[in-house]
Amino acid sequence: MAEAMDLVHRASTRPDRPRFLTVAGGVRDWVKLALGHDPKDVKLFERALSHASAGRDSYERLEFLGDRVLGLAVARWLFERFPDEPEGKMSRRYNVLVARETCAEVGRELGVPAQIILGKQAREDGASFSDNVIGDVVEALLGALLIDGGMDQAETLVRRVWAPYLDSQKRAPQHPKSQLQEVAAAKGLRAPEYELLGQFGAHHSPTFRVKVGIRGAGAAEAEGSSKQEAETAAAAALLEQMR
Incomplete structure (x- = not known):
């Protein structure tokens, strides 16, 4: 299988990685536990967790923002972490770290599927198990975190929860x-x-x-x-x- 997929799989099966499941206190408590941030505007994070099928403001605009947050955070991290590595190798590392499969695995580690707000049909169709949906929500949460806590908070989260995926790259993977x-x-x-x-x-x-x-x-x-x-x-x- 592709090396990118293998890196995602190996990192996701590490026994020392915590898994956050449901939190009784609702979205605010889950954000505090999973993301390490006490939200000023909890509705922002509720929107980040809301699928379009739920009939409310969905995560799509926040996902657009969060995609750019993730890209910048990872690019800066790689630039600092590998000061002597050429652009081509950093690009290969980058592509794996921001891939939809990696975002989805990060989301599962954080317990995102249990928090996604879905309409009845989407829930019955298993949307909360979809890599696309979970990955989109993860990016939307980064967008919400940028707005609510600033770029430093967003970068801190990326470096914390993406660290096992970067650490598992013994060499720059080739797409x-x-x-x-x-x-x-x-x-x-x-x-x-x-x-x-x-x-x-x-x-x-x-x-x-x-x-x-x-x-x-x-x-x-x-x-x-x-x-x-x-x-x-x-x-x-x-x-x-x-x-």
Whole structure:
């Protein structure tokens, strides 16, 4: 399997990592325990936990903000942590740390699924188990934390809960898509071509099927909860065929 996925899996199964489940005191107490922040505006965090299916202000705008918070926090962290590492290696580390799968695993560690506010149908469809939904909520919580506590608070949280994922990177991981492109070039072949074969499943938890091919080397198909995830898995599968 792709090295990025393996890093996520290995970090998520570490026995020393705490798991926060439900908290009797509600959102405020959960935020204090899981995020280490006493919210001034608890409604901001309620919005960050609210899926569009719940019929209220959803997390989408906060997710937009939190995505940028996470990117900046991780980029700055890597810049400081690896002062002699070239941009290409830092980029590979960055891509793993901000990946949807990593955000979802972080969310599960923090107990996010039990806190997500869902409409009846989305709840019955299992939206609280979706990597897409959990990852989006994690980013929305970072957006809420930025507004309510400032960038220092957001960076402190990122460095605390993402630390096992960075620590497990014994070397900068190479993304399967980049690796496949390099292998094709080394063999004198044309660049990989990706094709979206279909999208199916519930709107809040879609599955994408993608095909990647290299003329003269073969093709592979794979599925994922996002187009990017499916492309990554397909690239990893074709790499296995080419070895």
